[in-house]
Amino acid sequence: MELGLVGLGKMGGNMRERIRRAGHTVIGYDRNPDLADVHSLEELVNKLKGPRVVWVMVPAGAATQSTIDELAELLSPGDVVVDGGNSRWTDDEKHAEELAAKGIGFVDCGVSGGVWGLENGYALMYGGDAENVAKVQPIFDALKPEGEFGSVHAGKVGAGHFAKMVHNGIEYAMMQAYAEGWELLEKVDSVENVREIFRSWQEGTVIRSWLLDLAVNALDEDEHLDQLRGYASDSGEGRWTVEAAIDNAVPLPAITASLFARFASRQDDSPQMKMIAALRNQFGGHAVEKK
Numbered sequence: 001m002e003l004g005l006v007g008l009g010k011m012g013g014n015m016r017e018r019i020r021r022a023g024h025t026v027i028g029y030d031r032n033p034d035l036a037d038v039h040s041l042e043e044l045v046n047k048l049k050g051p052r053v054v055w056v057m058v059p060a061g062a063a064t065q066s067t068i069d070e071l072a073e074l075l076s077p078g079d080v081v082v083d084g085g086n087s088r089w090t091d092d093e094k095h096a097e098e099l100a101a102k103g104i105g106f107v108d109c110g111v112s113g114g115v116w117g118l119e120n121g122y123a124l125m126y127g128g129d130a131e132n133v134a135k136v137q138p139i140f141d142a143l144k145p146e147g148e149f150g151s152v153h154a155g156k157v158g159a160g161h162f163a164k165m166v167h168n169g170i171e172y173a174m175m176q177a178y179a180e181g182w183e184l185l186e187k188v189d190s191v192e193n194v195r196e197i198f199r200s201w202q203e204g205t206v207i208r209s210w211l212l213d214l215a216v217n218a219l220d221e222d223e224h225l226d227q228l229r230g231y232a233s234d235s236g237e238g239r240w241t242v243e244a245a246i247d248n249a250v251p252l253p254a255i256t257a258s259l260f261a262r263f264a265s266r267q268d269d270s271p272q273m274k275m276i277a278a279l280r281n282q283f284g285g286h287a288v289e290k291k
């Protein structure tokens with residue numbers, strides 16, 4: 001089938017390649033003309049035969065919103081827009097309504113696989129009406145990993161991005177647990193080869209995983225991570241997971257702690273720990289360290 005793909009960065013560029021390898025035609029648009037097959041969204045839409053499917057793979061928020069606004073003006077009734085970015089799931093209902101007003105379908109799709117997806121396939125979690133999902137199905141089949149699992153129709157509009165958000169929350173907590181274990185192992189003098197301990201865990205253990213494999217890759221590149229600063233960014237999904245937990249009164253201690261650990265990583269000198277030091281000094285005369 002034919003697909004229009006908007007956004008040809010690290011994810012979108014590799015997805016275009018994987019879909020083409022499966023024998024489909026992909027017309028890609030990106031603001032960077034070096035990456036794009038066409039010069040504008042209008043040209044992309046005009047080149048596709050109807051009913052069209054256009055997959056949006058641009059950063060969540062303003063970039064996704066403006067792309068969907070533009071597509072709403074260009075596409076025709078019966079066409080479908082897929083939002084494959086890491087959009088906040090609460091935006092999906094709004095996008096579906098905006099497009100439905102013009103007779104255009106909408107499917108939200110969480111995509112996992114990172115830069116390895118080209119070869120390994122992308123795990124897909126999508127939400128929307130069966131009729132719209134069916135129009136995209138050949139593309140889902142091309143992107144997903146080989147084998148029985150790796151893609152799911154998670155539910156109604158929004159369910160795909162909600163599933164991806166929870167996936168990322170789990171990702172935060174798993175990474176935090178590996179990172180904490182690694183730091184503790186590195187701290188203790190009697191432990192001599194932390195990297196090899198991590199490597200040994202890749203087979204037979206309860207905690208083997210792809211993230212563990214990637215941790216070993218990272219330690220192979222830089223055994224004690226000396227070249228990195230202990231600073232971790234976030235792009236929103238952990239925060240939205242914690243917000244959803246509050247809305248639903250679901251306790252998420254591990255995911256919440258892993259999000260807050262990232263915030264702490266961005267402080268050179270913790271203001272709250274200054275207060276703790278000051279209070280210990282006030283009530284107990286405990287020593288403080290001064291600048």
Ligand SMILES: O=C(CO)[C@H](O)[C@H](O)COP(=O)(O)O
Nearest residue numbers: 086112168234235236237238
């Ligand atoms: O979706 C992903 C992996 O599954 C992206 O890599 C995402 O950027 C990870 O989230 P964060 O940037 O908040 O760590």
